[in-house]
Amino acid sequence: MRIEVINTGTELLLGKVVNTHACYFGQELFKLGLRVQRQLTIPDGDDIRDALASAFPRSDVILITGGLGPTSDDVTREVVAAMLGLELHLKEDVLEEVNAFFKVRGLTPNQSNERQAMVPDGAEVLSNPYGTAPGLYLPAADDGSSPHLFLLPGPPRELKPMFKDLVFPRMADLRGGNSEAGVWHNFRIYGVGESSIAGELDPLFEADESVELGYCARLGEVDVRLIGQADAVEKAAERVREIYAEDIVAESEEPIEKVLVDMLSDRGETVATAESCSGGEIASTITNVPGSSRALLSGFVTYSNESKTAILGVDPELIREHGAVSGAVVEQMVEGCLRVSGADHAIAVSGIAGPDGGSEEKPVGTVYLGIASRGGETFVKRYFSPSDRISFKLRITRLAIDLMRRRLLGFPLD
Amino acid sequence: MRIEVINTGTELLLGKVVNTHACYFGQELFKLGLRVQRQLTIPDGDDIRDALASAFPRSDVILITGGLGPTSDDVTREVVAAMLGLELHLKEDVLEEVNAFFKVRGLTPNQSNERQAMVPDGAEVLSNPYGTAPGLYLPAADDGSSPHLFLLPGPPRELKPMFKDLVFPRMADLRGGNSEAGVWHNFRIYGVGESSIAGELDPLFEADESVELGYCARLGEVDVRLIGQADAVEKAAERVREIYAEDIVAESEEPIEKVLVDMLSDRGETVATAESCSGGEIASTITNVPGSSRALLSGFVTYSNESKTAILGVDPELIREHGAVSGAVVEQMVEGCLRVSGADHAIAVSGIAGPDGGSEEKPVGTVYLGIASRGGETFVKRYFSPSDRISFKLRITRLAIDLMRRRLLGFPLD
Numbered sequence: 001m002r003i004e005v006i007n008t009g010t011e012l013l014l015g016k017v018v019n020t021h022a023c024y025f026g027q028e029l030f031k032l033g034l035r036v037q038r039q040l041t042i043p044d045g046d047d048i049r050d051a052l053a054s055a056f057p058r059s060d061v062i063l064i065t066g067g068l069g070p071t072s073d074d075v076t077r078e079v080v081a082a083m084l085g086l087e088l089h090l091k092e093d094v095l096e097e098v099n100a101f102f103k104v105r106g107l108t109p110n111q112s113n114e115r116q117a118m119v120p121d122g123a124e125v126l127s128n129p130y131g132t133a134p135g136l137y138l139p140a141a142d143d144g145s146s147p148h149l150f151l152l153p154g155p156p157r158e159l160k161p162m163f164k165d166l167v168f169p170r171m172a173d174l175r176g177g178n179s180e181a182g183v184w185h186n187f188r189i190y191g192v193g194e195s196s197i198a199g200e201l202d203p204l205f206e207a208d209e210s211v212e213l214g215y216c217a218r219l220g221e222v223d224v225r226l227i228g229q230a231d232a233v234e235k236a237a238e239r240v241r242e243i244y245a246e247d248i249v250a251e252s253e254e255p256i257e258k259v260l261v262d263m264l265s266d267r268g269e270t271v272a273t274a275e276s277c278s279g280g281e282i283a284s285t286i287t288n289v290p291g292s293s294r295a296l297l298s299g300f301v302t303y304s305n306e307s308k309t310a311i312l313g314v315d316p317e318l319i320r321e322h323g324a325v326s327g328a329v330v331e332q333m334v335e336g337c338l339r340v341s342g343a344d345h346a347i348a349v350s351g352i353a354g355p356d357g358g359s360e361e362k363p364v365g366t367v368y369l370g371i372a373s374r375g376g377e378t379f380v381k382r383y384f385s386p387s388d389r390i391s392f393k394l395r396i397t398r399l400a401i402d403l404m405r406r407r408l409l410g411f412p413l414d
Numbered sequence: 415m416r417i418e419v420i421n422t423g424t425e426l427l428l429g430k431v432v433n434t435h436a437c438y439f440g441q442e443l444f445k446l447g448l449r450v451q452r453q454l455t456i457p458d459g460d461d462i463r464d465a466l467a468s469a470f471p472r473s474d475v476i477l478i479t480g481g482l483g484p485t486s487d488d489v490t491r492e493v494v495a496a497m498l499g500l501e502l503h504l505k506e507d508v509l510e511e512v513n514a515f516f517k518v519r520g521l522t523p524n525q526s527n528e529r530q531a532m533v534p535d536g537a538e539v540l541s542n543p544y545g546t547a548p549g550l551y552l553p554a555a556d557d558g559s560s561p562h563l564f565l566l567p568g569p570p571r572e573l574k575p576m577f578k579d580l581v582f583p584r585m586a587d588l589r590g591g592n593s594e595a596g597v598w599h600n601f602r603i604y605g606v607g608e609s610s611i612a613g614e615l616d617p618l619f620e621a622d623e624s625v626e627l628g629y630c631a632r633l634g635e636v637d638v639r640l641i642g643q644a645d646a647v648e649k650a651a652e653r654v655r656e657i658y659a660e661d662i663v664a665e666s667e668e669p670i671e672k673v674l675v676d677m678l679s680d681r682g683e684t685v686a687t688a689e690s691c692s693g694g695e696i697a698s699t700i701t702n703v704p705g706s707s708r709a710l711l712s713g714f715v716t717y718s719n720e721s722k723t724a725i726l727g728v729d730p731e732l733i734r735e736h737g738a739v740s741g742a743v744v745e746q747m748v749e750g751c752l753r754v755s756g757a758d759h760a761i762a763v764s765g766i767a768g769p770d771g772g773s774e775e776k777p778v779g780t781v782y783l784g785i786a787s788r789g790g791e792t793f794v795k796r797y798f799s800p801s802d803r804i805s806f807k808l809r810i811t812r813l814a815i816d817l818m819r820r821r822l823l824g825f826p827l828d
Contacts, residue, residue: 013450015440016630018432022455026429036427039455041436047452054468157802216430273694273715279701280687280694283715287693288804290769292717298725299715301687301697307712307755341721355704390702 001060001175003029005039006051008066008076009154012041020156021065028168030214031184032175033227044073052083059147060140061174063167066154068133070112076151077118077136084138084146086120094125098132126150126166131158137170148174183230185237188250189222190402197222197244204239211236219391220398221249221256246411249402256401257285257292263408264295264345271404272341273299274312274333276324276350277367281397297343302333312336325350327368327380334370335378345407346372347400353389367396371407379403379413415474415589417443419453420465422480422490423568426455434570435479442582444628445598446589447641458487466497473561474554475588477581480568482547484526490565491532491550498552498560500534508539512546540564540580545572551584562588597644599651602664603636604816611636611658618653625650633805634812635663635670660825663816670815671699671706677822678709678759685818686755687713688726688747690738690764691781695811711757716747726750739764741782741794748784749792759821760786761814767803781810785821793817793827 005025012019022039029036038058042051044067055062067076081088095117099109116133119125126135136151150167152159189197194217201224205211211228224240226233241248249256264271273283273296283299286292300311305324308314314332322328334348351367358364365386371379385395406413419439426433436453443450452472456465458481469476481490495502509531513523530547533539540549550565564581566573603611608631615638619625625642638654640647655662663670678685687697687710697713700706714725719738722728728746736742748762765781772778779800785793799809820827 012436013440013453014444014628015437015442018434018437020432022426023429023432026427028429030428037457038461039427041453043451214428216428270718275694277701278698279706279710280689280697280713280715283694283717284692284698284807287691287695287715287717287767288807290803292693296693296715296717298717298721299694299713301694301701301710301713301715303697303701303707303710303712304684310756311712311754340725342724353701389704393698393702 001034002058003034003036003061003063004055004059005036006048006055006062006064007039007041007154008044008048008064009041010043010045010073013043021159024156024160024163025063027216028163029171030225031227032168032172033184033212034171034175045075046079048076048079049083052079056083056146061148061150061171063150063152065152065159068116068135068151068153070115070132074115077115077120080136080138080149080151081120084120084141086122086138088118088120090114091117091119091125094119094134097127097134101132126152126162128153128158128162130161131155133158135162135166137167183233184225184227185233186251186253187224187226187237187240187244187248188253188256189224189244189247190220190249190256190398191247192222192244193217194222197224200243201240205236208232208236220395220402223253246406246409249405255289256398256405258289260401260405260408261286261289261292261295263405265291267408269344269408270295270297271345271347272297272337272343274337274346274348275299275301276303276308276333277353278349278351278393278397278400279303281393282347282349282400285397285401298341300337300340308333312340323362325352325362325366325368327382330368330370331378331380334372334380338372338374344374345404346370347404348372349396349400351383351392351396353392354386355389365392367392369396369400369403371403371413373407376407379407381414415448416472417448417450417475417477418469418473419450420462420469420476420478421453421455421568422458422462422478423455424457424459424487427457435573438570438574438577439477441630442577443585444639445641446582446586447598447626448585448589459489460493462490462493463497466493470497470560475562475564475585477564477566479566479573482530482549482565482567484529484546488529491529491534494550494552494563494565495534498534498555500536500552502532502534504528505531505533505539508533508548511541511548515546540566540576542567542572542576544575545569547572549576549580551581597647598639598641599647599665600667601638601640601651601654601658601662602667602670603638603658603661604634604663604670604812605661606636606658607631608636611638614657615654619650622646622650634809634816637667660820660823663819669703670812670819672703674815674819674822675700675703675706675709677819679705681822683758683822684709684711685759685761686711686751686757688751688760688762689713689715690717690722690747691767692763692765692807692811692814693717693767695807696761696763696814699811699815712755714751714754722747726754737776739766739776739780739782741796744782744784745792745794748786748794752786752788758788759818760784761818762786763810763814765797765806765810767806768800769803779806781806783810783814783817785817785827787821790821793821795828 102109124137138149140148210232214225216223280301302308313336337346348370354364516523538551552563554562624646628639630637694715716722727750751760762784768778
């Protein structure tokens, strides 16, 4: 099945916003074993006509975003209807939904909203709880002269729920096959590189046509996706579980910080953080999770040497002797953090984020991570993760959260 | 001048990475008063031939990314040469550069690198200090049968420096005009909405064809770009300075956290943070700036009520009476932060990030921000910024940093 994406939006071409639609569609459709073959961005306005005319004969499905709003350059609905020779009719129930959206927000609906309630003959309306313009689905013509068309809103907060709830199931149907096809299963793995995983798993499943593997790596985490027939996927999943056991953070797409917060909440335990080079990123990442107030008791950003001593009680002599980026200092940081915060567990980190401050002995990218727990052993280890300053912070944040997860599960940390 | 962008990369269509090239090109070319008219993403491999064939007659310039590497699906160089009827020759000096890149990293260059040193007749080599594959510039054919072609590497860390140093100046030349054309000036403005700024500035410059305005809004900041002839831009800039005086954070594209760190460093002063709902994001944002250890002394993430009392000395009675999200508590947080840290200035924040925890009196999005300085008055104010949890944290982080900037400059905070 050949799928093309057309994004309309002058702001995308001016660079005002990054186009995340293409990436989102690619990830979601991959779960169905489908691929986007081509993605095109064009300005608002009449260019959509040419773009569709050249995509029609090539495509089985076209996903179109943008151009459904009330302004004069929102022409997608009208252009599509004209190309398919369909008349547009005002649907009262759609208009009511559009107007209700305004009224709830204390706004007065205006005349231009009527355009958003115009629906071509034969189109299914895809309702939009997060915005005014509904989406539209136009099934392919019986004679094959036009592909399946999905007309979707541009703003991601409107597009994503509509895609998930209304487009994804239709794409699953269009892909067809029996109900055995198209199961997918995601493993989120930490602490092993993508090429190492691919090197291990690819040969195992090479000969097996009933299951396909996909990989997606970012910031120290690797997603391994298994796609195929239900029983084949479950069999393959068993193998992956055997091989990566303790490195599997989730069998889903949950972020690692959510996994940690849930584990702590379930146990009724808390964590505190003492951060130098990560500058608060670990605490901020944990608090991105709704309900994290049950899990994170407090955090300290001890960026200066004085604050390491004043707040966490690190011996200034130790800092002079070993430097602030050292195992000895991180050990005192993490134990001080546990003591001062009163939390059940503590994470500490000190490293050289760069671009300056590196030395031959401790180059930029050097970092010491510490984990301490009430009544448990303190763990401190040196890591090396050279990259730009911000990626470095993001990577060691995830590394630290993964170490805490392993500590809670009683896995070896080294 | 009509410009099209073609991105090759199967990983872009699979959603493994977000395509940031289109946005980057759009932003950079906008500085020259140029626009990208169309952006296309295709898989690695032979699709590039059709894509170029249909773009050739429409375009004056085509920017192509990806497909210059050593593997078998990297075919851009060969396809372009064939379409233009140009022979490829091995350039020894390019091969030396490619091999040197490997040797510096302790790797052994291999045979496949020779492909990366093949250059079509008449092409200019764009050297690549951050990767192995150099870029290529093929000027338009004299007879107009082919547009200007830039073949550029896919990885952003290779592409961006090459674009900035080698493509941007050539685009400026191609745009032509006298040296008076194409000056641009950026204002970064905080605390005023995009539509309010556009409503004020657009009518002022409507009749003036010698200067064009552009806007770009994100997370509470608005970039206003003036583009046009040097003297017209300078005159317009004077008007913008008069109108937005204290709201102008930078006349550049510097992030606000860099502006704050520089101001503090110049004065030899320090700041500390006490964060509840922002969870460490303010400290983390400040420490994204290289050299921020001179400016940020320490930070406290006092997420629990107990930690507000234990670490910052907030009166527990006050929390019971007014709630943790209140002006009274934030006042004690910010003054406690100043006292405990020993910094010259302090920022404190407490609010309701959601999705739960809101009430009729204090709905999700309610936040109190506090600013204190040694020997200065303490400022506390309530704000309302409803959005998803993570956007909320990012917005109030920038709002807090802007308040600190205004405090340092002696501007009114209210």
